Amino acid sequence: MSFLVLDSVGRRFGALRALSDISLSVESGELRAIIGPNGAGKTTLFNLISGFFPPTEGNITFEGAPITAVNPTELVHRGIIRTFQITEIFLSLTVYENLRIAVETAMGLNLRPWISRAQRAAVAERIAELAAIVRIESKLHRVAGELSHGDQRVVEIGIVLAKSPKLLLLDEPTAGMGDEETRHMTDLIRRLNKEQHITMLFVEHDMAIVFGIADRITVLDNGKMLAEGNAAEIAANPRVQSAYLGDAGLGNAA
Numbered sequence: 670m671s672f673l674v675l676d677s678v679g680r681r682f683g684a685l686r687a688l689s690d691i692s693l694s695v696e697s698g699e700l701r702a703i704i705g706p707n708g709a710g711k712t713t714l715f716n717l718i719s720g721f722f723p724p725t726e727g728n729i730t731f732e733g734a735p736i737t738a739v740n741p742t743e744l745v746h747r748g749i750i751r752t753f754q755i756t757e758i759f760l761s762l763t764v765y766e767n768l769r770i771a772v773e774t775a776m777g778l779n780l781r782p783w784i785s786r787a788q789r790a791a792v793a794e795r796i797a798e799l800a801a802i803v804r805i806e807s808k809l810h811r812v813a814g815e816l817s818h819g820d821q822r823v824v825e826i827g828i829v830l831a832k833s834p835k836l837l838l839l840d841e842p843t844a845g846m847g848d849e850e851t852r853h854m855t856d857l858i859r860r861l862n863k864e865q866h867i868t869m870l871f872v873e874h875d876m877a878i879v880f881g882i883a884d885r886i887t888v889l890d891n892g893k894m895l896a897e898g899n900a901a902e903i904a905a906n907p908r909v910q911s912a913y914l915g916d917a918g919l920g921n922a923a
């Protein structure tokens with residue numbers, strides 16, 4: 670049984686076909702890149718998988734259960750979590766407070782008038798664990814709005830980890846980052862996949878990152894699936910070369 674299956678999935682917006690006839694399977698533990706030119710349908714694909722809107726054709730199953738018409742909140746409970754192109758954190762709060770809110774919400778403690786000493790200790794322990802995973806311990810008491818863009822995105826990953834994702838969807842996780850920040854984020858993505866065993870789909874425009882870390886790559890073009898394979902297969906695929914990457918792009922990435 671595949672972890673995530675899309676069967677002939679399509680999405681129309683009025684007359685516009687944003688995606689058509691997308692069939693793909695993601696195995697548990699995979700690190701999968703979704704690539705394609707602007708407007709190819711990558712974000713729409715994420716919106717369908719995370720339940721932001723339903724497909725107009727086809728079916729989606731997750732861990733063997735149909736999720737085609739399941740809403741985003743329920744999908745979060747089932748372990749499908751996403752990030753957006755825009756960073757979503759509380760900029761006026763410290764990193765610690767951002768993580769605390771995420772952890773208390775995940776533990777169902779956020780609406781309680783008071784929490785016990787044991788619960789407080791469990792929250793603190795989880796915050797420390799998340800901070801260590803994303804390696805933000807040294808900046809825990811900094812105000813999030815004062816951090817670099819790269820560090821803010823790292824905090825955001827810590828926040829989504831609080832929800833214990835099984836399937837994490839990252840939309841352009843390195844967008845707007847410098848070299849050092851990109852290296853940190855790339856390393857984090859790889860560690861989350863290999864050490865925390867989180868299955869991941871990520872949209873990425875930087876081909877060096879895609880070819881460097883993805884187990885498999887799905888290429889979309891103009892709402893359709895153009896190709897799927899490992900880095901070597903995608904690099905050698907003439908349809909991908911002519912439609913999207915171009916000879917120069919592949920030469921850089923390989």
Ligand SMILES: Nc1ncnc2c1ncn2[C@@H]1O[C@H](COP(=O)(O)OP(=O)(O)OP(=O)(O)O)[C@@H](O)[C@H]1O
Pocket residue numbers: 682685686687705706707708709710711712713714
């Ligand atoms: N909510 C919507 N309503 C109408 N059209 C939409 C909607 N969402 C996406 N589209 C259209 O669907 C097509 C695919 O868009 P999508 O954002 O999925 O592409 P993308 O591959 O993520 O692009 P980019 O790399 O620029 O983010 C585009 O033509 C877009 O204008």
